[in-house]
Amino acid sequence: xxxxxxxxxxxxxxxxxxxxxxxxxxxxxxxxxxxxxxxxxxxxxxxxxxxxxxxxxxxxxxxxxxxxxxxxxxxxxxxxxxxxxxxxxxxxxxxxxxxxxxxxxxxxxxxxxxxxxxxxxxxxxxxxxxxxxxxxxxxxxxxxxxxxxxxxxxxxxxxxxxxxxxxxxxxxxxxxxxxxxxxxxxxxxxxxxxxxxxxxxxxxxxxxxxxxxxxxxxxxxxxxxxxxxxxxxxxxxxxxxxxxx
Amino acid sequence: xxxxxxxxxxxxxxxxxxxxxxxxxxxxxxxxxxxxxxxxxxxxxxxxxxxxxxxxxxxxxxxxxxxxxxxxxxxxxxxxxxxxxxxxxxxxxxxxxxxxxxxxxxxxxxxxxxxxxxxxxxxxxxxxxxxxxxxxxxxxxxxxxxxxxxxxxxxxxxxxxxxxxxxxxxxxxxxxxxxxxxxxxxxxxxxxxxxxxxxxxxxxxxxxxxxxxxxxxxxxxxxxxxxxxxxxxxxxxxxxxxxxxxxxxxxxxxxxxxxxxxxxxxxxxxxxxxxxxxxxxxxxxxxxxxxxxxxxxxxxxxxxxxxxxxxxxxxxxxxxxxxxxxxxxxxxxxxxxxxxxxxxxxxxxxxxxxxxxxxxxxxxxxxxxxxxxxxxxxxxxxxxxxxxxxxxxxxxxxxxxxxxxxxxxxxxxxxxxxxxxxxxxxxxxxxxxxxxxxxxxxxxxxxxxxxxxxxxxxxxxxxxxxxxxxxxxxxxxxxxxxxxxxxxxxxxxxxxxxxxxxxxxxxxxxxxxxxxxxxxxxxxxxxxxxxxxxxxxxxxxxxxxxxxxxxxxxxxxx
Amino acid sequence: xxxxxxxxxxxxxxxxxxxxxxxxxxxxxxxxxxxxxxxxxxxxxxxxxxxxxxxxxxxxxxxxxxxxxxxxxxxxxxxxxxxxxxxxxxxxxxxxxxxxxxxxxxxx
Numbered sequence: 001x002x003x004x005x006x007x008x009x010x011x012x013x014x015x016x017x018x019x020x021x022x023x024x025x026x027x028x029x030x031x032x033x034x035x036x037x038x039x040x041x042x043x044x045x046x047x048x049x050x051x052x053x054x055x056x057x058x059x060x061x062x063x064x065x066x067x068x069x070x071x072x073x074x075x076x077x078x079x080x081x082x083x084x085x086x087x088x089x090x091x092x093x094x095x096x097x098x099x100x101x102x103x104x105x106x107x108x109x110x111x112x113x114x115x116x117x118x119x120x121x122x123x124x125x126x127x128x129x130x131x132x133x134x135x136x137x138x139x140x141x142x143x144x145x146x147x148x149x150x151x152x153x154x155x156x157x158x159x160x161x162x163x164x165x166x167x168x169x170x171x172x173x174x175x176x177x178x179x180x181x182x183x184x185x186x187x188x189x190x191x192x193x194x195x196x197x198x199x200x201x202x203x204x205x206x207x208x209x210x211x212x213x214x215x216x217x218x219x220x221x222x223x224x225x226x227x228x229x230x231x232x233x234x235x236x237x238x239x240x241x242x243x244x245x
Numbered sequence: 246x247x248x249x250x251x252x253x254x255x256x257x258x259x260x261x262x263x264x265x266x267x268x269x270x271x272x273x274x275x276x277x278x279x280x281x282x283x284x285x286x287x288x289x290x291x292x293x294x295x296x297x298x299x300x301x302x303x304x305x306x307x308x309x310x311x312x313x314x315x316x317x318x319x320x321x322x323x324x325x326x327x328x329x330x331x332x333x334x335x336x337x338x339x340x341x342x343x344x345x346x347x348x349x350x351x352x353x354x355x356x357x358x359x360x361x362x363x364x365x366x367x368x369x370x371x372x373x374x375x376x377x378x379x380x381x382x383x384x385x386x387x388x389x390x391x392x393x394x395x396x397x398x399x400x401x402x403x404x405x406x407x408x409x410x411x412x413x414x415x416x417x418x419x420x421x422x423x424x425x426x427x428x429x430x431x432x433x434x435x436x437x438x439x440x441x442x443x444x445x446x447x448x449x450x451x452x453x454x455x456x457x458x459x460x461x462x463x464x465x466x467x468x469x470x471x472x473x474x475x476x477x478x479x480x481x482x483x484x485x486x487x488x489x490x491x492x493x494x495x496x497x498x499x500x501x502x503x504x505x506x507x508x509x510x511x512x513x514x515x516x517x518x519x520x521x522x523x524x525x526x527x528x529x530x531x532x533x534x535x536x537x538x539x540x541x542x543x544x545x546x547x548x549x550x551x552x553x554x555x556x557x558x559x560x561x562x563x564x565x566x567x568x569x570x571x572x573x574x575x576x577x578x579x580x581x582x583x584x585x586x587x588x589x590x591x592x593x594x595x596x597x598x599x600x601x602x603x604x605x606x607x608x609x610x611x612x613x614x615x616x617x618x619x620x621x622x623x624x625x626x627x628x629x630x631x632x633x634x635x636x637x638x639x640x641x642x643x644x645x646x647x648x649x650x651x652x653x654x655x656x657x658x659x660x661x662x663x664x665x666x667x668x669x670x671x672x673x674x675x676x677x678x679x680x681x682x683x684x685x686x687x688x689x690x691x692x693x694x695x696x697x698x699x700x701x702x703x704x705x706x707x708x709x710x711x712x713x714x715x716x717x718x719x720x721x722x723x724x725x726x727x728x729x730x731x732x733x734x735x736x737x738x739x740x741x742x743x744x745x746x747x748x749x750x751x752x753x754x755x756x757x758x759x760x761x762x763x764x765x766x767x768x769x770x771x772x773x774x775x776x777x778x779x780x781x782x783x784x785x786x787x788x789x790x791x792x793x794x795x796x797x798x799x800x801x802x803x
Numbered sequence: 804x805x806x807x808x809x810x811x812x813x814x815x816x817x818x819x820x821x822x823x824x825x826x827x828x829x830x831x832x833x834x835x836x837x838x839x840x841x842x843x844x845x846x847x848x849x850x851x852x853x854x855x856x857x858x859x860x861x862x863x864x865x866x867x868x869x870x871x872x873x874x875x876x877x878x879x880x881x882x883x884x885x886x887x888x889x890x891x892x893x894x895x896x897x898x899x900x901x902x903x904x905x906x907x908x909x910x911x
């Protein structure tokens with residue numbers, strides 16, 4: 001990165017430079033909307049056609065963990081917005097504090113995701129040869145983290161779903177394709193975002209951001225908020241299918 | 246040289262972008278949009294050779310009806326890799342990445358694009374994507390067709406699908422970043438006085454193209470990502486065995502790949518919009534309509550993709566709607582053709598090489614476009630879908646249209662890019678050879694398709710052999726038509742006659758700089774006070790009403 | 804944009820999150836998804852308008868956002884329009900949706 005507030009050669013004013021960078025980030029976010037849109041289409045069609053399988057899949061997700069992650073990510077959006085505000089009013093220490101908070105919340109999100117993903121691996125819920133949505137119900141010993149009540153409920157749900165869809169196991173893989181595809185892509189974007197935040201933190205600790213020049217904070221903020229918006233949609237779409245019983 | 250053109254320079258200017266810095270690092274780490282354009286020129290030409298090699302294999306094999314040269318499996322790989330190389334690695338980048346990169350900043354009076362480092366990154370991304378795809382080609386190739394239909398590509402194919410999918414996925418980001426760069430540059434970096442309606446049509450065309458790149462390419466990215474994950478990790482959206490839907494893949498694939506053809510043709514139309522006014526010495530007729538037509542093509546182009554899927558068992562009502570929209574998208578293209586023709590009327594036409602390519606474009610794009618209507622019409626499409634009629638149709642547009650535009654643009658701007666002029670008579674002969682070769686190659690294919698020869702088959706009924714032999718003969722002539730410019734343009738870059746600032750002369754802002762331009766393009770930011778394509782009122786270029794009415798001798802060369 | 808505004812927005816977002824979870828436990832049949840998407844869209848709108856300052860951005864930015872949403876709608880709407888309007892040889896509408904039966908709660 002160039003020295004603080006330095007005008008790059010192709011620009012005439014700092015204002016033009018900032019306007020250009022912001023416009024560039026918004027256009028990039030539109031490309032991201034279309035990118036996620038493709039997998040949303042695959043999700044929409046398959047959910048409609050294979051509703052019982054999607055309902056069964058959704059009910060194996062932990063609402064507590066998903067809800068917690070949603071709160072974490074929303075809070076990180078708040079701290080990011082506060083970091084941008086701090087840079088606009090010139091409170092340099094606050095920028096670093098809020099960036100650090102945002103990064104920490106991001107890592108909490110990763111931690112929860114890790115717990116969720118490893119749970120799926122152990123419960124044979126990853127699409128592929130070993131996929132078996134009935135695994136926990138048929139082998140309670142293999143799923144020690146699921147207690148007996150939950151297993152009873154799950155068994156009832158699965159029986160009902162199987163009655164509606166004899167090919168449940170095959171179609172449930174489509175739900176998990178959507179789950180891993182969508183949350184995986186989202187997590188990848190969050191990793192990139194975390195990287196950008198570390199880069200920003202380095203700059204803010206060196207005192208580079210001033211009210212005259214805070215463009216990097218601004219545009220990384222836009223990116224981070226977008227990643228939050230994707231999760232705002234993913235949460236109900238993946239975690240809240242057919243929860244009413 | 247006539248008194249009208251600028252006084253010819255006997256030598257190149259002392260300082261320019263080519264000799265500003267030396268060494269391989271100064272090229273590989275450049276952020277100068279002009280050098281990056283040349284980097285792209287080399288890489289897209291490389292992939293053009295690769296695609297051309299596969300084309301040669303196809304045409305050689307099809308000399309006899311019974312498949313003497315290649316096995317069925319190998320033949321599948323030939324046409325697949327011809328398509329992949331030509332579409333993703335040649336046609337889509339060609340004009341935007343070479344001519345667009347070079348000239349958009351010059352045309353709007355800027356020192357560089359908005360994001361020069363991202364411009365360089367775009368090239369590296371292209372190269373990395375190309376490397377993955379090359380790896381796929383040398384490790385046995387791909388046999389699924391460039392369209393990657395599932396579940397062949399994701400489950401059953403035994404060919405190198407994964408590296409190719411990764412390669413094209415990566416190259417897509419090169420396209421996205423280029424489009425982003427152009428959009429932002431055109432919005433924020435125009436010189437004072439360069440209002441939207443004073444922009445050259447080339448810039449409008451690239452603005453429209455960039456909109457398509459931004460909105461369409463991400464969709465193929467996710468589609469290929471999902472297909473790749475299906476092949477590698479067993480995700481199941483497109484696999485019927487798991488309840489997935491191959492038609493979903495086709496919808497997602499064609500949502501991008503149809504607008505992609507507009508990415509390929511809109512820049513060529515932009516070039517033609519520069520060539521025709523210049524070589525007819527007349528203002529572009531209907532400037533506002535041509536600009537609006539570019540945007541209309543970009544937008545309506547997103548609404549027609551299902552016409553590639555008429556025979557897949559889709560909804561009749563949807564098919565009707567998409568067929569209607571397909572007819573609609575032809576209208577802005579027709580508007581442009583009418584405007585170009587009207588520009589010619591009453592103009593003072595000269596037949597320099599770029600103009601020969603422009604004429605070639607007009608005729609061949611017209612044929613290609615009109616035959617698209619047969620394909621867009623539901624009833625006739627049932628008979629000609631997946632036949633050589635389709636192949637001929639898109640080659641008329643892609644080669645007869647886009648490549649003619651690319652070559653015309655290269656010739657037109659070669660003196661600005663290199664400071665030296667290409668050999669005119671040799672170039673005219675090459676253009677003619679290319680035109681004859683092209684028509685001999687592809688016109689018989691319309692007849693073949695109409696008569697029922699399917700595409701992508703390695704054998705055909707013996708009664709089709711005559712047309713196939715004609716087509717292969719034409720392809721050999723076409724190859725000569727391509728090789729000649731590659732050779733003489735390269736020669737001319739080093740040894741051609743020094744061209745001067747404005748050999749044609751043309752009215753764009755890029756022609757007010759030296760040839761080749763300085764690294765920073767303009768010593769002083771220009772202030773634009775003139776309208777575009779005004780051949781009657783540009784005393785600064787030696788163009789005024791009196792001069793234009795004189796009989797003009799051949800300009801720019803002897 | 805003041806920190807107090809951000810505070811109000813984040814509290815609203817948290818409240819809406821709670822609402823969407825609560826709504827998921829109410830049997831609205833096929834309207835569950837509609838309600839869930841509506842709340843999600845409301846949350847997203849708040850983030851875009853306030854956290855991303857779209858409300859205070861130039862018109863061009865707003866146009867870009869709308870274009871993005873419109874194109875997403877094109878992708879989803881026009882593709883699904885093919886599936887929704889299919890009629891098979893038996894006269895069954897939207898045949899692909901008949902693959903599995905509905906869950907009892909869905910029929911409600």
